[in-house]
Amino acid sequence: MKTKRLFDENVMQRECEAVVVRTEPYHEGYAVVLDQTVFFPEGGGQLSDTGTLTAGEKALPVKHVHEKAGEIFHETKEPLAPGTKVVAKLDWPVRFDHMQQHCGEHMLSYAFYKLFGAHNVGFHMSADMVGIDLDREVDWQQALQAERFTNREIQEDRPITTKLVPAEEAAKMNLRKFNDKLTGILRIVTVEGSDSCTCCGTHPTSSGMVGLVKIFKVEKHKEGSRISFLCGREALERVEQYMLAALDASNLLSIKETELPEGVARLQQETKELGERLTECTGKLLEYRIEEMKAHPATTEAGHAKFVFLESDMTPKEAKALAKRLGEIPEAFSAIFYQNGERLNYMFLATDGAELSCQQVIRTVNEAFGGRGGGRPESCQGSAICPADWREKAEALMSAL
Template sequence: MTRKLYYDSAYIKDWSTTITSAAEREDGVYVTLAETAFYPHGGGQPCDTGYIGEMAVLDVVLEGQEVYHKLAQLPEQTEVNCRLDWSRRFDHMQQHSGQHLLSAVFRELYQAMTLSFHLGSDYATIDLELTELSAAQMAEAEQEVNRQIYLNHSIVSYFVTAEEMAKLPLVKLPKVTEDIRIVEIEGVEHNACGGTHVSATGAIGMIKLLRCDKQKGHVRVTFKCGSRALAEFNDQTRVLGELSAKFNTGKEEIMDRIGKWEQEQKLLVAELAAVKEQNDTYLAQELLAAAEADSKVIRHISDTRVLKDLQGLASKLTERTDLPVLLLSAVENKAVLAHSGASAFSCGAFFKAHLGEYQGKGGGSGKLAQAGFPSWEAAVAFYEFAAQQV
């Protein structure tokens, strides 16, 4: 059985050992080592990566009491030097220790137990036994958990027997009855856990709570610790600086400036809608005036209008004539067919019957249908065909 160095110390970064077995599986080569500091997947924490000799460790899994390391191929020698990806390991240590401390704070402040923990590559989450969590409570929890970080409580881990465990004030009883590992944050909590942790809360650095969401009747809190929290702060500062520069104002006035900009945009959108409405009215009048007495369809190709604009124009036209209206957008290769409802002809049924011949996709109702085409040539071909058939 592999000696698990990550239980001796989470700070072991490199070591020399012997490959004790190797097996080829469908997805790669898996080796066992006499000693390993590579932590396998478990307890919500991802595995470590790094190198065994010159071979990259791609995955680490625990099967029974044995730790298996996935490699692309077998190293040439059985005596190997190993090294962790230390930045990944320390990141996991910060996040996992931060989760323990954060869960303890939520228990203390709101009597909320942690139901689950997930450590992802970008952020971590805990699901709490709460139905609601206000912004004020989030702020209070964040303030308190960072205060506990500053107190720099020592964090130690050790194995106990079932009898020794019974005397400890555990947060939750573990499912295992042997090899029970306790992670203790001095003066805060005793927790059964097999993960890797920093040596004191000060090494967590900081904890930033990002948001809370409803999750199956409970509350999920998303957070970042340590270097991740610092990177989040730097990203937000960069974005804030770019917004300040774009709006030519200090960060304190950005929200006011954005509010004014939004109001200006609403006014511009309203003005543009009014202009479009007027233009559609004029164009509809022009198209109807230009139609010959024996015309069977009102047709028009637009070089500037998109589908939504064509639908508005079609509405204007069908208010003024019972003739079918066929419109084509050169901007989007899209067509619209409409009529006032005076005809029994179905626009949607016509499109459904013929679009496939022109690689078009779309549909609609009896009075209005629209479709898009993969090329201008296909769009024009359908437009000409529809003008003749309608």
């Protein structure tokens, strides 16, 4: 028995009375089939409705709805006995959001088709973004032109109608797109004087209900473009979020919102220059420390020079530069321990004549810190979770060499 789809007859209906036809186990809960429903099942790129099934005093949340062979299954945590009378009630804000996104997608797709001959070949709707894939590339200026075109048609509050027609008749209609493999009775959704295509999803009764369309990203995708956008309430909330972020950033930089790109570029350049100066100063400081160590040398048991650095504030780039400099010192063993976030990194070098195997050293260090690493006799590196007493442990291990 197929479920009667009340949303096809009246998309604005928010609840209905129904009778449970059957209930079956589904995943970690149950799937309830009703004789009729206002719940739209996920399909055609549109997310499913949510809401409740209420039987007497008991209201069961419906978190997802799917369809199979004409039957619509309402997914619940508890079963309902066949014959039970229920009130099926939508989470209306969720339904209305879905209608806004889906209808906005139709209208925006029509704009790209009308203005640039670009066809919608893919539709994606997630909880936080809607996307369409076009079969040709468009740039940002073209995307904004399509956005303006769509919002004008939304503001004109054009009527939106649906009708059922045989596939043979639909093939002769002036539709934006038509799949000639479709058969039987098809549902045609038409925005008056604008888009018209086959669709099984839910749409408001007029374009004004979409509110607005706002594009947020234009990307190259395969041989065409992917357009990411939102409509209605979700678009407004996202724009508000971006606006507040821009206001905060402009206040922090003491500039106008429209000057943010230049302000960020200036900050990036200043950060780059400061980084270069810091690297230069750090290099000079490490060179000074190396010379100090040479003046008061520590030695290995074999009598060769030993350089040990225990750094709580060093970047991997700085450590690599220091290792390169230490590698220029003949007949020397060098160890660098430095903290990087929650990790302790370590590097060991033995230049010609040092008579100490870095592989042997790193095995001992790995065992002491529970770390991993390896390399060659003359050069090894590894890392471990950084313990609070890493400095004391490292100093003791290096003193024993």
